[in-house]
Amino acid sequence: MAQPGNQKLPSGFVTVRDLLDGKHSVGSKVNVIGVVTDFRAPIPTRGKDWKCQIRIYDQSIEYDSSESLLLNIFWSQENMPDAGCGDVIVILAAKVQQYHSESISLCTNWTTDIHMYRASKIPEPPKEASVALRSSNRKQTSVPSEAELVFVPVLYHTIDKERLPAEAEFEVMRERSNNVKDKFRELKDVRDGSFADTVVQIVRDPYDLGDKFTLWVSDYTENQFFFHFSFTGGNAAEGQVGDPFGYTAKFSNGQQKAEWTGPFGKRSMQVTCYEPHASVIRNQGLSNGSWVCLRNMQFKVGHNGSNLEGYLREDRGAHGIKINIVPLNPTEDPESVSPQLKNAIRRRRDYEKAKKGQLKDIAEAAKAGHKRKADMGLDTEEPPKMNAEARRRAKRAKKLKPAELEKPLIPVPDLSTQVKCENENKLTSFVAEILEPVYHETTIDKEAVKLQLPFMNASYRAHVRVVNFMPSKLEDFACPKKKASDYDVLSDKSGSESDSESGPDQDMMTNFTSVKDWEWHFYLELEDAVVKDGQQKKRVWVLVDDQAAQCLTSLDASNLRLDSKNLQVLRDRLFLLWGNLEEHKSQAVRKAKAGKHNEPPEHSSDEEDAQGKKTPQVSNRPVSCCIRQYGVKVSEPDARKANAGDGKRWQRMFGLFGTRIVAA
Template sequence: MASSELVDITTACSRRGYLTTVGVVVDVLPPYRTKGSSACVTFTLKDCHFDEATWYGGLKVKYFNDRMDALPPVQRNDVILLRNVRINMFNDKPTGVASQHDTVPWAVLRSDSDPSSTHEIYTGPTSFSLEPLEKRAALMLLDGVVTTRPATVTQPTRKEVPRQQSQVFQASMTTSPPTRGLPLQLIQDVQPGPFIQILGQVVRMNTHDSEKCLLHLTDYTSNESLTDIRKDGEDELGTEGDTYDYLSRKRKNWPGPWGKMTIQVVLWEPHATFARTHVKEGQLVLLTYARIKPGNYSGLEAIVHQDKRYPNKVHIQLISNEDDRAKELMERRKEYWKVHGKPSDDPKKTARKKKIEQKKKEEKMEEGQKPLSLPAPGKINKSIKVRSYGISSRSIDYILSGASHINTIPGGISYQLPFQNVCYRPQVRVVDFFPPKLEDFAVQVPMESILAGDNGHDPSGTPRMQWEWRFCLLVEGTEPLVSNQVRAQMKLFVTGGEAEHLLNLDAVE
């Protein structure tokens, strides 16, 4: 059962189970869709320790819901009240979790730029009113945020060492790596051991984890101890960083480079927050305090932990392409893509473009456009057997050129029948079909009952329905052609029992 008592953030972090709490949003990640059916937004709440780093003394909250619009629309400096939120431990840290199966009402209070205006209150997933104690606590926090915003929540700094904090972020945005410090190593030389520096280009980022940030770095040198990333379409056999050839997998929509040229980097706080805010894919970065270790699955990975001596120091820097060592990296990159073609486009944009093109193609097909482009001739399917073996095989040209049946009725009126009741056995290849979607091959028709008096209706008088195959094939012959000869094509309408015999499958929905 959820506790109706309103508790502060410090108390919430020390408890387990369901409770109600309120706090100031000091950090928030963009909402995203999980691999399941739900959406998620992650944020950190505080009601004290605002002069510390955002990850210190706060409660991390993960809010899930199947509807994106049901997530709390939190921003930094908002105050949010959460009812019935479950507190448990995640990575040895207290975390609030609102699953898509729980009912966790939220109320977001946001200050207005006009001091004379009233504070805005948003509630969800369904509208509700705040209790007097809840509203009073939320407004006190919101007033505190407005009063202390320039010095605390918007720009968190340590009062004891304000000079050090400003120096850290200035150093993190430098345009060239330092000349002193740990040894700078190429990816081809890294091995498990002491701390080092690594300069590389960001190939891929994963910022959805609230505790850490994942980067994939390359400097276009190869290391046999790294994971072997294969290009789409290549043979999947072979090692992928493991000595015994057990692992073989591809990274979906990987933009390159391929092979053993990319190392995974795990950034913990405070480096993760800096990367989420300032680093983008394609940029050059310098890791100034990285340790190499064997990865959890295969190959090597780099870890950048919090500096125990200087907890607020950020050990990742953005590097300009004009730096001397960056020029060497960019030259290796240029040589690599000379061999492997131009760099791949953004995989997300490429996938989106393909999806749009496929949708347009389907819309054209639905409008009646039927492109009958012929595929490359293939072998005859020996698994398909005819029912009437005694009938001689005929070509499509012979069938189409057959004499039409002329019927004469009394009065001397003659006319051509629109069909021929003739049984042919051709050997053909299917080159197109209609309708364009295979799921539309079956239709629902009234059931024909053989029971006297039933008339295909159930006792309520509603016609009983059944599924029946009904589709059309465009076929051509398979006989050898002489030069400049074009194969004749013919449409076949297939339905009912004949379709079941062809497909060896009963029609269903």
């Protein structure tokens, strides 16, 4: 009789050991041959497919009873395979997958074939195994090869079968799998004292408490026992009639008003995650916007005695501790996105549409109210109030002695009224201060040391002038989206919960040029509007991403090379921000193309920059804007500089936010 190690796998097949050790990347397709140790009978899913599971082992792990490989099969009910204890299964073109810290498993796709050989009919080698091949209702794309038919008997008659359960035990486990209840629930259906599986989105950055995390999650359904988050502040517990999202209602807590960004209404629930789930959140870097599956979560009334909360505790099963928080990425593999996740994403899309429409209605109602007051002569203009910074300067001026009054104060720039920013009461910072490195003081070997931090998560308000921009053409300020949207997994365009696919004749050019396929991405160079005596004006480049640009321009991104109307509106609005800067920049580009970049400038007011190059003086007024500092990971081949992990380092970045161009 042949020994297990003496017969090589057929060409193109891999061992279970190599799969479990991660030698084949997630998402790749592999061929495996193994012996069946467990079969979970097919059960319906919430989509059109059914699901069954098969556990197998092979010669590479035959003496390790704690190891096995799980195959997840998603096919129609009539195409589901049948398997018995000890059957040999040949799996062709199955996808390698891994949910977080769980073991590697396999999943079928439309190219996967399965050949099942009945254990009781597999002959002794050297005979081949075609007589043992089980029939299949599914149309296979391949037929068993000669190498496969020869190897199956060798595997079955040489592998250690001590780990196989008794036939009766196998059938009992199979029968029990038919009785598994579907524990999935949408959040609208959960009740105090229940346990359920859910698919949700994290809607606020997790809060790390060391041994546990607290999350706020939503699947965009409403539950009457959830806390009511409303939009505009105050103490009303519910939204007004005709205001289902609670935008015109008020918060009972001022801090919540400042920090909560939605979803509003009774759509969000707090979840406490204990170990080992807390480590999953920390190690995976889950954050606001992440989609997750939370399994076997307990629901009960929280400490306030009024609202339902979720609890994810340690869960020990027959195979050890279970990990019940599973990160989901709808953009990574759209084919494998579950119907539950698709429906949640669809509800989020519908919520965002309704929210946008209602905010527009509220704004129009407020505008109409102001117009009525003006028509009735009730809208009297009050003198503008001084902000906090101006009040402090005025107070300081009163306390100064006459001699001190002669000392020059920092002049307040003549700011443009056509650009507004949030946090107007925050003290302003100079660009030089924003660019200053930050140090962390610590003790190493009882010696105090200062370590320079690569970046800080901080925000500032500054008085600046826009002196440059990138790219050079406004047409390039919008670009195709670099990152897929969660909504891309949705096949429908109507907003219903069906999964019907779009027709094959859809207009690809329309999709390419539609708003959803484009995003803003450009840079502005900002210079201090004023500085203290003895200081030099400093400059900083800031990124204007899609969200910041929507706020700045009140426009959605589009293909500006085709959308001439949107391009002209953008040009007119940016003129309010930077004056004639575009005209100067365009002129410089034309000169460079014509080979005239070495000629003297046409304007006598041109000045030299720090490098001695002459730069035109543009005509624009200073503006008040908000700037944020943050860090991004970039490639770093030098291991000594890789302070953000293997081959990565932190790079300090600056971005614009909370700044809007308004009418005069």
